[in-house]
Amino acid sequence: MPHRKVGVGFSNVGRAVVDGVWRMGFATRFFVMTLLGSGDSFRRFGLTIREIYFSGVLSLIIILVSGLFVGMVLGLQGYETLQKYGSESALGTLVALSLVRELGPVLAALLFASRAGSAITAEIGLMKATEQLAAMEMMAVDPISRVVAPRFWAGVISMPLLAAMFSAVGVFGGYLVGVVFIGVDAGSFWSQMQAAVDFRQDIVSGVIKSVVFGIAVTAIALFEGYDAPPTAEGVSHATTRTVVTSALAVLGLDFILTAFMFRGI
Amino acid sequence: MTSWKQPDVPTENLVEINNLTFAYGKRAILKGINMVMPRGKVVAVMGLSGCGKTTTLRLIGGSLKPTAGSVKVAGHEVAELDREGLYRLRRKMGMLFQFGALFTDLSVFENVAFQMREQTDLPESVVRDLVLMKLDAVGLRGAHSLMPSELSGGMARRVALARAVALDPMLIMYDEPFAGLDPISLSVIGNLIRRLNDALGATSIVVTHDIQESLKIVDYVYFMSDGVVVAEGTAEEIKASTLPYVHQFVWGEIDGPVSFHYPRAPYSQDLRLEAGHAA
Numbered sequence: 001m002p003h004r005k006v007g008v009g010f011s012n013v014g015r016a017v018v019d020g021v022w023r024m025g026f027a028t029r030f031f032v033m034t035l036l037g038s039g040d041s042f043r044r045f046g047l048t049i050r051e052i053y054f055s056g057v058l059s060l061i062i063i064l065v066s067g068l069f070v071g072m073v074l075g076l077q078g079y080e081t082l083q084k085y086g087s088e089s090a091l092g093t094l095v096a097l098s099l100v101r102e103l104g105p106v107l108a109a110l111l112f113a114s115r116a117g118s119a120i121t122a123e124i125g126l127m128k129a130t131e132q133l134a135a136m137e138m139m140a141v142d143p144i145s146r147v148v149a150p151r152f153w154a155g156v157i158s159m160p161l162l163a164a165m166f167s168a169v170g171v172f173g174g175y176l177v178g179v180v181f182i183g184v185d186a187g188s189f190w191s192q193m194q195a196a197v198d199f200r201q202d203i204v205s206g207v208i209k210s211v212v213f214g215i216a217v218t219a220i221a222l223f224e225g226y227d228a229p230p231t232a233e234g235v236s237h238a239t240t241r242t243v244v245t246s247a248l249a250v251l252g253l254d255f256i257l258t259a260f261m262f263r264g265i
Numbered sequence: 266m267t268s269w270k271q272p273d274v275p276t277e278n279l280v281e282i283n284n285l286t287f288a289y290g291k292r293a294i295l296k297g298i299n300m301v302m303p304r305g306k307v308v309a310v311m312g313l314s315g316c317g318k319t320t321t322l323r324l325i326g327g328s329l330k331p332t333a334g335s336v337k338v339a340g341h342e343v344a345e346l347d348r349e350g351l352y353r354l355r356r357k358m359g360m361l362f363q364f365g366a367l368f369t370d371l372s373v374f375e376n377v378a379f380q381m382r383e384q385t386d387l388p389e390s391v392v393r394d395l396v397l398m399k400l401d402a403v404g405l406r407g408a409h410s411l412m413p414s415e416l417s418g419g420m421a422r423r424v425a426l427a428r429a430v431a432l433d434p435m436l437i438m439y440d441e442p443f444a445g446l447d448p449i450s451l452s453v454i455g456n457l458i459r460r461l462n463d464a465l466g467a468t469s470i471v472v473t474h475d476i477q478e479s480l481k482i483v484d485y486v487y488f489m490s491d492g493v494v495v496a497e498g499t500a501e502e503i504k505a506s507t508l509p510y511v512h513q514f515v516w517g518e519i520d521g522p523v524s525f526h527y528p529r530a531p532y533s534q535d536l537r538l539e540a541g542h543a544a
Contacts, residue, residue, distance in 0.1 A: 131366035138326055138360040139380045140352035146383070 027223050034152050034222070037145035047150040048157070055116040055151065055218075056158030060165070062111055067099075067166035070107060071173025074098055078174070079182055091184050092193035095174030096167075100197060100206045101262070104167030106254050109213035111166075112159055113246035117221035120151055121242040124225025125235035133226075148226065152218050159214025160207050167206065205261045212253055217246045279304045279436055279468040280325060285334035287320055294320045296492040297334065302436075307462050307469040309479045311514070312489035313523060318472040321489075322438050325470065326360060327351045338436065356384055359429035359467075363441040365421040367413040367428070373400070374409040377428045384432065399427040402464075403457055419450025423457065430461055436468050437461070443475035451475070455482050476515050480504060488514070490523075 041048045078094040124147065127133050133143045171193075178184040197203065221242045228238035280302035287295040295317045302308045310318045323329045324336050327343045336343045341354055367376050377396045381387055387395070400406040403423040413421060422442065429437055439458060443451050459482040462469045473479045480486070480500040488496040488503075488511055496503070496511045506512060513521030529535070 127369075130364065130369070131362045132368055134328065135360070135362055135366035135368075137328065138355055138358065139383070140355040141380070141383045142352075 023227075026227065027219075030223050030226060031219055033144050034148050034219070037142060038149045038153065040145045041149045041153045047146070048153050051151045051154030052158055055112075055120065055154045056162060059112055059115045059158070059162060062115055063108055063162045063166050064169050066107065066111055067104075067169035068173040070103055070166075071095060071099065071170030071175075072177045073173075074103075074170065075174035075177030075182075079178055079184065088178075088184050089188035090192055090196075091174065091178045092171075092189035092191075093196040095178070096171050096193045096197050097202060099167040099170040099174075100202050102254070102258070104170065105163045105206050105209040105213055106250060108163040108166040108210065109159065109217055109250045110247055112155075112162060112214075113217045113221070113250065114243055116155065116158070117217050117242045117246050118239045120155070120218070120221040121225040121228070121239045122235055124148070124151075124222060125228035125230075125238050128226065128228060129230035129232075129235060148222050152222055155218025155221070156211065156214045159217070160210040163206065163210035163213075201261075205257075208261075209254065209257050212257060213250050216249045216253060220246050220249060277304050278302060279339055280470070281335070281337040282321070282325075283335045283337075285321070285324065285336060286332045287317075287324060287329065288332050294492055295324075295331075298489070298492070298494050300487055300494065300497075302468055302470055303485075304435075304468050305462075305466060306484040307459060307471060307482060309471045309473060309483040309486045310489060311472075311474060311476065311479070311486060313474065313514075316489045317492045318474075318489055319440055322360075322440055322470065322472050325436075326358060326438060327355065356432065357435045359431070359434035359437045361422070361425050361429045361437070361439045361442055363444055364418075365413075365425035367416075367421055367425055369413050371413075372409070373405065373411050373413070373416070373424050376413070376424060377409075377431055379428065380431045395431070396427075399431055400424075402430075402461065403427045404453070417450075419446050419453065422446065422450070422454055426454070426457055426461070430465060430467075433465050434467060436470070437465075439469065439471045439473070441473055441475075442471060443473055443478050451478050455479070458482055476517075480515075 074095045075091065078091050078098075079088055082088045082090055082094065124133075127147065133147065136143045136146060175186075175189060179186045179189050224238040224242045224245070225235075228234045278301040280300070282298060282300040284297045284299065285295050286293070286297050298317075298321065300308075300310075300321075310321060312318050320329065324331055325338060325343065327346065330344045338354060339357070341350070343351070343354070346354060367373075368379065371379065374396055377399050378392050381392045381395060397406055397409065400409055403426050405420060405423055405427065408416070408420065408424075413424070416424065426442075437458075442454050442458065446454060455478045458469060458471060461467070471479055471483060480503060483500055485499055486497060486503045487494050490510060496506065496508055498506065503511060504515060506515065509522045512518070513523055519525065532538075
């Protein structure tokens with residue numbers, strides 16, 4: 001009997017691996033088809049603009065509010081630590097570098113995945129479940145070009161803009177707490193920040209990260225929706241998978257990108 | 266298979282299906298069916314749920330590829346068309362899905378205009394006129410500004426019908442057009458299918474298990490069971506049929522060759538009443 005259980009266990013592992021490889025292959029093919037079907041997203045840019053509104057503009061509130069609070073917490077925590085060494089004037093540097101290099105792109109991507117990513121998955125999944133995608137196919141309209149690609153590019157364009165706004169509002173939050181409430185000198189807050197933040201090393205790196213996160217989160221959200229079983233349970237699971245997979249992908253990619261950008265691996 | 270003969274129809278068939286076989290993996294859905302749909306006719310494909318009707322429709326539309334056999338539409342072997350060829354053919358087809366499949370983020374007007382805007386370069390003023398004409402044909406011109414969520418089931422089906430005929434297709438396919446409709450909507454949809462087919466000079470395939478409504482409007486009927494065509498004939502021939510399967514289906518009888526029960530093990534076995542368990 002134990003041999004039989006071990007056999008079943010191996011069989012289940014094998015099946016999971018094979019399914020995983022199939023799914024990876026399908027996801028890669030889906031991604032390539034999305035890129036190939038992207039012509040309409042630029043020729044008829046109105047389609048992409050519409051999706052930028054749904055993915056980007058409607059995510060602004062959560063991004064701005066979260067950015068403000070994260071910046072304020074950074075201001076409080078940073079001040080507490082820096083004053084021990086008499087370096088509270090470096091508060092602006094700490095807040096800005098933390099946000100521009102890491103927290104801005106990463107937290108904005110996590111929030112984007114929870115708000116816009118889950119919405120994209122649910123929308124595409126429901127379009128599939130209610131045969132809207134099949135209807136489009138039967139009208140000789142490619143759903144990848146008409147539905148998927150505009151959402152993909154909208155996500156890729158929105159993500160760096162949202163991350164930039166997150167960082168900007170976060171710096172303002174740090175300023176509010178550090179300068180306005182605690183009394184750190186405004187001149188040293190801004191001047192040290194300007195001196196320490198390098199455009200190429202810090203800002204461009206942050207933008208590159210947010211573009212990569214935008215690609216990853218949007219591609220995951222679209223694939224999960226397109227691949228969702230056409231049932232209420234299937235769409236629900238796909239939406240959950242989008243948030244979980246996107247979060248893990250963002251954190252994993254962040255580590256890899258950081259290693260390349262700042263450690264020169 | 267019955268001994269019915271194909272009725273007098275024009276020699277040119279828009280759809281020809283020969284020895285069509287289809288399987289999902291090892292599960293056979295269609296087991297070598299033969300059908301013809303002559304131009305200008307309304308043909309019904311009937312049978313119990315799961316008998317392969319919708320699969321047949323999907324094979325005609327090119328959404329699925331046959332395991333064996335042939336599906337020809339307007340002389341084209343559907344399975345051999347490349348993507349461009351398939352899309353070219355689909356531009357001459359319209360399909361009404363079971364629950365309409367309207368685009369929920371677009372208004373009624375935009376739903377009907379969708380294919381015109383995607384497939385043609387017609388000026389917006391012409392699109393507007395055409396859409397309103399199509400909506401008028403299904404009695405919903407006054408509802409053009411509503412969203413799909415504001416429509417009843419019957420209205421949604423009529424909008425989907427207007428959308429399916431937006432570009433005056435040569436072939437219109439209906440997947441369960443009568444499912445879940447009240448008696449008035451049912452008659453309205455049935456009447457529209459016949460009227461639109463005749464007005465457009467199109468060919469219609471109606472996949473349904475609503476026998477009474479469809480027999481009023483169709484020219485020819487194929488009966489399917491378990492992946493094969495078990496009977497065929499005109500509406501009158503079907504009504505007068507003495508074949509047990511057809512008779513049971515047409516008259517909705519409980520007793521007949523179609524069993525009430527799903528295939529099952531002996532009752533005593535499921536209830537564990539064998540000698541060993543009785544004590």
